[in-house]
Amino acid sequence: MHYTGTIWRPPYEAKSLLIEVTAGCTHHKCKFCTLYDDLPFKFRMTSLEDIEADLLESQQQIRTWPGTQVKRIYLVGANPFVLNYEHLKNIAERIHHYYPECDSIGCFSRITDISLKSDKELKELSNLGYDGITIGVETGDDNALAFMDKGYTANDIVEQTHRLDLANMSYNFFYLTGISGAGNGVNGAIESAKIFNQTNPKIIGSSMLTIYPESKLFNEIKNGNWAEESELEKLEEIKTLISLLNIPVYFATLGASNAVWIEGNLPTDKKKMMSHLEKVCLPDNESKLRSYRKNLKHL
Template identity: 45%
Template sequence: MIYPELHFTGQVWRPPYEANSQLLQITSGCTWHKCKFCSLYYGTPFRMSPLSEVEADLKVIRQWQPRAHRVYLTGANPFALSYNKLMDIAILLRKYLPHLVSFGMFARVTDIAPKSIEDLKNLRHMKLDSINIGIETAHDPTLERMNKGYRATDILRQLSKLDEAGIHYNVFYLNGLGGKGKGVESAIATSDVLNKLHPCIINIVSLTVFPESQLYQEVVDGTYEEAPEIERLVEMRTLISRLNIKVNIMGHHISNTVPVIGALPNDKAAILHELDNAIAQLSEKDLKAYRNRIYHL
């Protein structure tokens, strides 16, 4: 028997909490492809899946997962698609998956800007209930140096629109991105912005520089100095200690030398205690050795 295949191109990523979701490719690669540190979509040019391809995949999903209730749209940032194209996809999802409860995807901060509050509310009505956004930091000098293409004010403005539209969102914070000596500044700037927003989850990932990234050459040239491991733990502690919102912390990614997880504010004291112990007891040499053993994310 020949089993039908879905159209997946290049690298396929999804957050850990989407493990039970049905994946559906909408785009491949990234529309931006300029972040110095990123190698996640290395070698994969941006491509938007034609609606005919999306519909063909949905026919397969309907055959094999007819009761699918959650769909995660893959690609670095499918939310870059126009409002009309996203609505077309939402209509197809409802057509082929009658048990659908919700769908989600990745987005860049800049993908939200062209969409009005009304657009966002309409997409929420069509069962778009969550978006994952790699803000990385709200420290403007670091955002500029890493070519993120937006500033802290953009993070605040665009994510506030999601709050108003009722679309849940999770953010990714890239610990250590500022480089040596910049961690506390980054944590303070980011907590100041996030305290004005309502993310459901803050995913903490620690910068790991791979040869495929632009930043790797700067490390080799000596124009960028990576943040020491203990300094990264202090940065993480600073971020968490300054957050005064109700939010889930997920810092158990493979890139984190000390994994932390919990819900604020209830678990804040326990998380900070764990980080304090790690900062006092762990050696820079051992933590760096751990990072050097990470070959991919």
């Protein structure tokens, strides 16, 4: 199988067959991100020949397990949805050739990747099985988006996800708790809720900002241009976001960056989730939570 560097996928894609179609990130400018620093290049497309070889290799292995069906395939790479319509179509056609039982195809996408497709192309990609796209929107706080060099605005999130809605292509969000910086966490959550409440994600997965020395953000901190939220402020931020969300969505703290686990379906489980967060948002817990953060060697 043609896997390059560390392979990242959302926790909820654990049962999906992973096929690499890109490596690295086309943007590669976010100040907090170090996920693809182990690659000797910024971005690379996998050839259709290698993709087909991986589909064949995986098929030959999986077919030795009687009764096993591949219902979902997740295309890995930082943002495979950046690939143009024809390329994504060719990949889908090969997937359906080797796995006719496959119902859906997912991948990571940047907001800007969606804007590269016409409405017609998005609809046709949906018809080809693309669904459950995961978007690292991070926040709806425009100040944080600009400072972190995300390359889009909060309104772009609303505009482009509405186009996915029209194409009948579902999507999930990743929210980065702590991205607004010290003293701004609650406001960041308020601004994010305003944006998210205008969209229709199936899942909002919250990861928690962890700053590594290799990141551009680390240098911003050293230069006095930005300060990190305390661990308790980050939890207050999550609590604020949950309290203000009024859309039906599954919300969970996903991944090792979260020392506190919270999950539930909103709005049904809102009170239970808020109650749990209130119990852990205690002053005495700051040092314990901070120790967890400092000892987190890798995401």
